[in-house]
Amino acid sequence: MLENFPLFPEQASTMAPRVDVLFFFLVAVSLFFASLIFFLVILFAVKYRRRSDEEQPRPIKGNLPLEILWSAVPLALTMVMFVWGAVLFFDIYHPPSNALEINVVGKQWMWKIQHPEGQREINELHVPVGRPVKLTMTSEDVIHDFFVPAFRVKKDVLPGGYTSVWFQATKPGEYHLFCSQYCGTQHSGMIGKVVVMELTQYEDWLSGGARGVSLATAGERLFQRLGCSTCHRPDGTGQGPSLVGLFSRPVNLQGGRTVTADEGYIRESILNPQAKIVARYPPVMPTFRGLISEDGILQIIAYLKSLQREERSQAER
Amino acid sequence: MSASPVEHREHYLNVSYGVKSWLFTTDHKRIAWLYLLSVTFFFFVGGLFATLLRLELLTPQGDLVQAETYNKLFTMHGVTMIFFFLIPSIPAVLGNFLIPMMIGARDLAFPRLNLASWYIYILGGLFTLTAAAAGGVDTGWTFYTPYSSIYSNTHVALTVVGIFITGFSSILTGLNFIVTIHKMRAPGLTWFRLPLFV
Ligand SMILES: [Cu+2]
Numbered sequence: 001m002l003e004n005f006p007l008f009p010e011q012a013s014t015m016a017p018r019v020d021v022l023f024f025f026l027v028a029v030s031l032f033f034a035s036l037i038f039f040l041v042i043l044f045a046v047k048y049r050r051r052s053d054e055e056q057p058r059p060i061k062g063n064l065p066l067e068i069l070w071s072a073v074p075l076a077l078t079m080v081m082f083v084w085g086a087v088l089f090f091d092i093y094h095p096p097s098n099a100l101e102i103n104v105v106g107k108q109w110m111w112k113i114q115h116p117e118g119q120r121e122i123n124e125l126h127v128p129v130g131r132p133v134k135l136t137m138t139s140e141d142v143i144h145d146f147f148v149p150a151f152r153v154k155k156d157v158l159p160g161g162y163t164s165v166w167f168q169a170t171k172p173g174e175y176h177l178f179c180s181q182y183c184g185t186q187h188s189g190m191i192g193k194v195v196v197m198e199l200t201q202y203e204d205w206l207s208g209g210a211r212g213v214s215l216a217t218a219g220e221r222l223f224q225r226l227g228c229s230t231c232h233r234p235d236g237t238g239q240g241p242s243l244v245g246l247f248s249r250p251v252n253l254q255g256g257r258t259v260t261a262d263e264g265y266i267r268e269s270i271l272n273p274q275a276k277i278v279a280r281y282p283p284v285m286p287t288f289r290g291l292i293s294e295d296g297i298l299q300i301i302a303y304l305k306s307l308q309r310e311e312r313s314q315a316e317r
Numbered sequence: 318m319s320a321s322p323v324e325h326r327e328h329y330l331n332v333s334y335g336v337k338s339w340l341f342t343t344d345h346k347r348i349a350w351l352y353l354l355s356v357t358f359f360f361f362v363g364g365l366f367a368t369l370l371r372l373e374l375l376t377p378q379g380d381l382v383q384a385e386t387y388n389k390l391f392t393m394h395g396v397t398m399i400f401f402f403l404i405p406s407i408p409a410v411l412g413n414f415l416i417p418m419m420i421g422a423r424d425l426a427f428p429r430l431n432l433a434s435w436y437i438y439i440l441g442g443l444f445t446l447t448a449a450a451a452g453g454v455d456t457g458w459t460f461y462t463p464y465s466s467i468y469s470n471t472h473v474a475l476t477v478v479g480i481f482i483t484g485f486s487s488i489l490t491g492l493n494f495i496v497t498i499h500k501m502r503a504p505g506l507t508w509f510r511l512p513l514f515v
Contacts (some may be wrong), residue, residue, distance in 0.1 A: 107469070140465040159463060182457045184464060187386050 011198065012175055013151035014168045015092060020152070022084055029077060068294065092153070093189045095166035097132035100127070103215070103298045106137065106144035106157040109186040114298060118212040123192030125177065127169055128202035134166040136263055136301075140294050145181035148194055156181060162263045169196040219303025222296050225287060234307075240285060241278055247301075252279040266301050343428035349414035351435050359442065363397035366390045388455040389471065395458030400480050401442050409438070409490055410463050411514075416494060419512050423502025426496040434489045441483030448475035 103114040114119045137161040147154040155165040179190035236242035254277040275287035373381040456465040
């Protein structure tokens with residue numbers, strides 16, 4: 001029934017019908033109560049109008065059951081809205097672990113996309129149908145917002161950190177991509193499209209065209225070129241800790257705190273190394289601010305993630 | 318029908334006349350009128366910006382204004398409507414007029430401060446209008462950083478100074494109301510008997 005609701009963008013992700021059902025529920029509840037209140041206002045105005053000059057209204061001393069009723073019913077309804085909304089919010093927030101990971105960098109006024117295999121695109125995002133896709137997003141300048149109406153996903157893209165969003169497309173096709181945070185003169189032109197393809201076509205697309213080296217390989221080269229590898233040796237004999245297997249592992253910091261080594265932590269370690277010092281290591285790592293681009297940081301993160309996989313597959317052997 | 322002789326009753330409108338009697342008034346109802354006139358003025362300024370926006374949107378091309386001007390127009394529409402119309406409208410106009418009457422007070426606790434609030438508001442408005450006349454701002458009324466701090470080369474500072482100044486007007490009016498409502502209610506008007514508006 002909700003599939004082709006007029007005035008609504010089409011539903012093209014697993015999340016879209018769920019968001020819409022919640023939305024329609026909210027609209028229905030609001031409509032019901034708005035009509036009820038309007039109806040009662042008019043009814044009471046007519047029913048209790050003053051019929052003669054002598055008429056005096058009887059004083060009202062309160063009505064406890066009625067007060068309890070009109071507090072409890074809205075409370076119950078808003079709790080339903082809250083729990084329903086929160087469950088959906090968490091599902092939208094937590095990508096499945098098998099998601100395909102793609103990087104998005106927003107800048108005035110375009111979207112730059114990096115695929116793990118090395119493809120780069122601008123204002124276009126190719127994804128396979130029926131697979132969860134997780135986007136790790138950051139901005140080179142101001143706040144942008146990644147919005148695909150047909151997927152019902154929308155997330156701010158911030159400079160200085162990562163945000164992420166995930167979706168699973170359900171229908172091949174082309175869908176609008178908008179920047180929905182005003183970001184300067186050409187903001188309205190910061191648009192693109194998401195191209196959803198059948199898996200086989202997507203694989204053809206991945207292998208065709210001008211593809212560079214994979215993200216992880218690009219990251220490895222950068223890791224050598226910037227001299228990270230002199231301090232961070234795989235066996236841990238350098239000045240810094242070995243970064244093999246670091247990603248998503250808990251790290252003990254100086255001062256006793258523990259953090260998880262996620263994308264944001266690695267980014268911070270590169271740009272602002274003094275912010276969090278690994279326990280038992282000297283704070284000697286220089287900052288690489290200005291020496292490395294947002295794209296480059298994402299490549300290094302991809303490289304560090306790949307070190308992880310190699311280590312695991314070796315352990316399995 | 319014979320005209321019945323009208324009794325001459327003195328009230329806040331006829332107690333004195335002339336521009337000076339209005340600009341130096343400390344009467345809460347007169348100050349409410351000052352606010353009413355000035356928020357209406359700003360409402361029309363904001364409305365003018367909005368009209369230009371809608372005119373531009375008649376066609377998809379940028380034929381009346383280009384993107385840059387369009388962005389300035391909706392920013393200044395937002396700034397004027399939010400900070401110089403919406404925020405002062407209910408508290409400063411209706412609040413000034415009604416609160417003393419609703420609680421049985423002769424005036425606000427600090428009548429001269431009340432007049433000062435209006436002048437501060439006008440001063441802030443002048444700063445922001447100057448910024449608009451000098452070329453405007455294009456950050457959106459929310460002034461999100463870092464766009465408003467590093468990336469915009471329009472008159473952000475001047476506009477924000479105006480809004481900042483006007484903020485003090487709201488603060489002082491609020492302070493005035495709080496003291497009035499706490500200290501000047503008519504005997505027997507307990508907290509639970511206050512009208513909903515207060
Ligand atoms: Cu943008």
